[in-house]
Amino acid sequence: MTTTEVTATGIAAVDAEPSVATPADGQVALGWLAEEAARLRAAGLHREPVVRRTDSPMVDLASNDYLGLCAHPDVIAGGQAALAHWGAGATASRLVVGTTEAHVELENDLADFLGFPSALAFSSGYLANVGAITALAGRGDLIVSDTGTHASLIDGCRLSRARVVVTDRGDHRAVREALRARTEQRALVVTDSVYSIDGEPAPIAELHAVARECGAALLVDEAHALGVRGPGGRGLIAELGLSGAPDLIMTTVLSKSMGAQGGVVLGPDQLRSHLVDRARTFIFDTGLAPAAVGAAHAALRLLRADPAMPVRLRDNAARLARAIGAPPPAAAVVSLIVGDPHAAVAAAGHCREQGVLVGCFRPPSVPVGTSRLRLTVRADLDDATIDRVAQVVSDALTSVGVR
Incomplete structure (x- = not known):
């Protein structure tokens, strides 16, 4: 097969790479998917979404x-009220018209409850983590993460284009070594507070001390600690007396203990302002749906009113672990x-x-x-x-x- 090209003296024939014939139905391009599916099944790694029914006896x-709040009548009513008042969706990016009064009220109450100057809500916890990391670190910066961090934190590190050093889970000494050896001026340490797979806590106090010693900021994902650990369920950061520290960023979710949907980033006022300007998952994403905002706010009010809920949760976890013969759970x-x-x-x-x-x-x-x-x-x-x-x-x- 030949192609043509325009030259200074006219049109000439040029040899070309032989083309690969493809069937008319185009199945070759994605034909590898069947082989990949077979490989995953053979390895026991194929997945199917679990479909729930409202009448399930499970x-x-x-x-x-x-906290069992997803189906709580007050949480449902909070979502319904916001739905009736604001409609089904936020309708646009929060920088256009997607920020409602309900969003701001929830953010202010969350910041007050968790002990931080400011909060900013995202459409999901995944987007909150990716947005925060990519807005805080980029080319020429260093991120130190560990092997236990959630996929959203890992993806945020990858998308940031910063240099990333991965340490063993909970190894704050390795974090110190990475920070001390860096040539970059700015550095960010990233971790979960309670690791999602086994519920074990990270050494947050040690990590914060190391980060402060080395002039780095610390970002802590409290997704599995909010409503579980700390005074009144405020999380591990509050339990350690670190709420509101100027060099500490907290991320968390509204989709676990709060029973709704969404993610939140908390920190200094300057952080919120910076995320509004630079976090792409905030700028270019439609705002969190009003119904989720109303439901999460109702759940927060319930947690405020009954601070013993997290205690009952931990007692139940301890009872189950004893009955099964498992180690005492930390969360x-x-x-x-x-x-x-x-x-x-x-x-x-x-x-x-x-x-x-x-x-x-x-x-x-x-x-x-x-x-x-x-x-x-x-x-x-x-x-x-x-x-x-x-x-x-x-x-x-x-x-x-x-x-």
């Missing part, structure tokens, strides 16, 4: 509805390592058949060889339900040869 220990997650992904899927299936829905985590969510059942406990579970769940889960582990 006991839910898979969601992150830690609301009880993690049971199975090992083989096929066995983990089978154990989760056994639980489902017995009316208990549990999380099943496999690579890449967890390291190879550590596939597990992840049980997320709720504050509204009674003792009889917890005991029943413990028996079902124990039987499931026995059925796959783990116990």
Whole structure:
């Protein structure tokens, strides 16, 4: 096959690379997807979304509805009121007309509750983390992250184009070494406060001390600590007395303990202003839906009114862990390592058949060889339900040869 090109003396024939023939139906371009799907199935790593029904009799220990507020009448009413007043959607970016009075009121109340000068709400926790990191670090900067951080933090690091150093989970000494050895002027340390897979806390106090010593900022994702740890459920940062520290950024979500949807970044007033100017996931995304804003605000009022809810949650988690023979949990997650992904899927299936829905985590969510059942406990579970769940889960582990 030949092509032509225009030269100074006219049009000449030019040899071209032989083209690859493709079927008329175009199946070759995505034909590899079938092979990839087969590979994932063989490895026990294929996934299917779990479809819920409103009339499901299942006991839910898979969601992150830690305080059981998702279906609380006051939370539903809060969402309905905002829906009726503001409509179904925010209608535009928050810098156009997507910021309602409800958004600002929620942000102010969250900042007050969590002890920070300012808060900014995003459409999801994922977008909040990506937006915050990419607005705070870029080319010529350093980010120090660890191996336990959530995918949203990892993606924020990648998208920032900063140099990224990854340390072992919780290794604050390695963080200090990375910060001291840097040539970059600006540095950001990134971590979860409570790791999502096993519910273990990160050494936030040590990380903050190291970051301050080395002139770096610390960003802490409190998604699995809000409503779970700290005074009145204010999180691990508040528990350590670090709320409002000028060199500390808190991110969290409204989709777990708050039972709704959305993400939040909290910090100094200057941080909020900077994110409004520079966070692409805020600037170019439609604002958080008003119904989610109203529901989350109602949940926050319930948490303020009943600060013992997080205590009940942690007591329930401890009771379940004792009944199963698991180590005492530091938060609301009880993690049971199975090992083989096929066995983990089978154990989760056994639980489902017995009316208990549990999380099943496999690579890449967890390291190879550590596939597990992840049980997320709720504050509204009674003792009889917890005991029943413990028996079902124990039987499931026995059925796959783990116990």
